Amino acid sequence: MKTLSPYLPLAFRLDTISVLIIGGGVVALNKLRLFLGRGCIIHVWAKDVHSEIKKAYDDGKISLHIGPFSEKELDRFFPDIGLIFAATDKEEINLLISEKAFQYRVPVCVVDNPALSSFITPAFVNRDPVQIAITSGGASPVLARRLRQKIEAELPTNLGQAAQFMQAQRSWLKEKIPHIEKRRHIWESFIDSAHFEDALAGDYCKAKHALEALVNNEEKQGEVWLVGAGPGHADLLTLAALRLMQNADSVLYDNLVSDEVLDRVRRDAERVYVGKERSKHSLPQEDIHKELSRRAKRGERVLRLKGGDPFIFGRGGEEMEALLKEGISVRVVPGVTAANGCGASAGIPLTHRDCAQSCIFLTGHARADGSLNLYWPSLARKGQTLVIYMGLAPLETLCDQLIKHGLPATWPIAVIEKGTCSDERVVTGQLRNIAAKVQAENIKSPALLIVGEVVLHRAKTNMITSQFFAPKEGRYETSVSPRAWRGSFING
Known part of the structure; x- marks a missing residue:
């Protein structure tokens, strides 16, 4: 399980507590503005205070304590205080305030010093009573404020x-x-x-x-949403997919759906794993049809979340037909299929006019006897790109057949493991040696194969696309500024 930030944004009830702000400058004023009008008793303590703080006192909104800081005076506030802000420019004073607060088990925030604080204040978007808190866990307050500005622009004023x-x-x-x-x-x-x-x-x-x-009209039958989760990276989800993921009552997902994507599903939705791996089916396809139907008939909005696109080697068509026969409403949301996502992330253009006038998607899923039911003469041709899903297990057979039916043994091929994800790996080689390279690198599923001369163009583009989707630390060197490479990507 990955380690999460120790900070959890919570809504704190304020109309039953007293708040102490120590400091009288602009920083203290900013904290004061957070609490005015929320029903709490507010104390401000400082030698000198900002004119707006003085006005709040004159208007009867706060209690003001003018004078130098002392430990003895601080003790008088305990144990009646419920929250403390230390907003002074004296490190020794802030340290003492923090120690006292921890001693009395009172939540304390020492401004710009998370190490001395038991809580931090997030950036707020306020549409009272709707409030949105944004925090980076103290890592980058500037980033949190930038995000707040973006959200402010999106939310209706009313x-x-x-x-x-x-x-x-x-x-x-x-x-x-x-x-x-x-x-x-x-x-x-x-x-x-x-x-x-x-x-x-x-x-x-x-x-x-x-x-x-x-x-x-509330006694409605439920419906099923066949949603493409994309190739793995959560940023590649569509807006429609995200909306349905947040509205679903239950989700049936497969093994190609990454944890990062699954985290975007509404937290109280029931999650059911129905994934299929080689020689390991958690639930037969017919049973998946029945489960989708059963849940929809009892009124649930069922999210069938599939890696990539539901209609490209995802059995989405079978599920749709089975549900429609039962009279169940079906909504389909396409996703970025693995071919597009993995190709872009690895920097391989699937169609390049110099060497690929067509692109063929095919599955390498073998029959029970291990044979591949593919028409090899149409596949073993130059001037096209082959993108092979589920081709890792029969990789050696695939390469042998392509060579046998006319492609050179030196024909380029790439194998992409966990494409678009942070732990993506790419192995390139030739039909004659790729199986050995994959074995040496211990490449595992999920993996996608790309066959064709487009693989040779990878070095010209991988810097841009890999940084755009999932930067891999230590793998790429570049002196191009973020603005420059982003502009290059967008412009073509």
């Missing part, structure tokens, strides 16, 4: 008013629909509908009428 409207509807909706899961479905359908815009615009009568219509 989001808070819409949240207040929804809060006002909770009591009657709970009485009408006691079942918590059904209520959640209603709310999510409302938020995803055009009528949520009515709530944002302040047309609460129209918004409530729409909500009532959803309630009267």
Whole structure:
């Protein structure tokens, strides 16, 4: 299990505690602004204070203590204080405040010094009562502030008013629909509908009428979402995939879905592993069809999460047909297939006009007797690229057959393990020696094969695409600035 940041953003109730801010400058003022109007008792202690802090005192919003810091005076605040901010420019004072707070087990934040703090303040996006906290765990406050600016630009100004409207509807909706899961479905359908815009615009009568219509229709059958999870890197998920991943009641996922992607699924969704690996099927395909159908018929929104694209060697077509025969609604969201994602991450252009006028996707999945049912004369040709899924196990057979049917033994080939992920590995070689290289490097599944002269163009592009998707420390050297390589990637 990977080690997570020790900081967990939580919503702290403030209207039952007292807050002490030690310091009177701009930093202390910024902390004071976080607490004004939240119902807590606020004490500010400093030798001199900013004019805005003085005004807050004159307006009766805070308690002000003017004078030099002393340990004896600090002890008088305990144990009634619930939170402390040390915002002085004296390291020895900040250290003493921290030690006292830990002694009394009072949460303390020493500004710009996480080592002396028991909590840190995140960057906030405020659409009261909706608030979003962004923290980098103290690693980069500037990054957190930049993210806040981006989120601020995306969120509607009236989001808070819409949240207040929804809060006002909770009591009657709970009485009408006691079942918590059904209520959640209603709310999510409302938020995803055009009528949520009515709530944002302040047309609460129209918004409530729409909500009532959803309630009267709440006994709906569920549906199944066939969603492509992409080749592994979570940044390659589509916006549609992310939205459905957050709305699903349950998720059936396969072994090609990375942990990084699975972390984006709503945390309280039931997760069911139905992956297929070579000679190891956790659930037969027919049973997967039945499980999807069973869950949808009892009203669930079922996310069938597949690596890559559901319709490219993902059996999505079989699942769709089986569900439609049962009268179950199916929604399909395409994903970045492994061919595109792995090729780009490894810096291999699948179609290059100098050497590849076509690109063929095929599966190397062998029959039970180990044979491959492929039409070799059409595959063993120059001027095209072959992208082979599930081709690692029969790699030696694949290479022998391509040579036997006309390709040179020196024909280029690349094998990409865990493409687009941070631990991606790429082995290049020729048909005659790639099997030995793969064995020497101990390459494992999932792995993708790319056969063709496009592999020779890898050195010209891998710096850009690999940095864009998943930088691999120590593998690439470049003096190109981030702005320059990003611009190069976008422009072609």
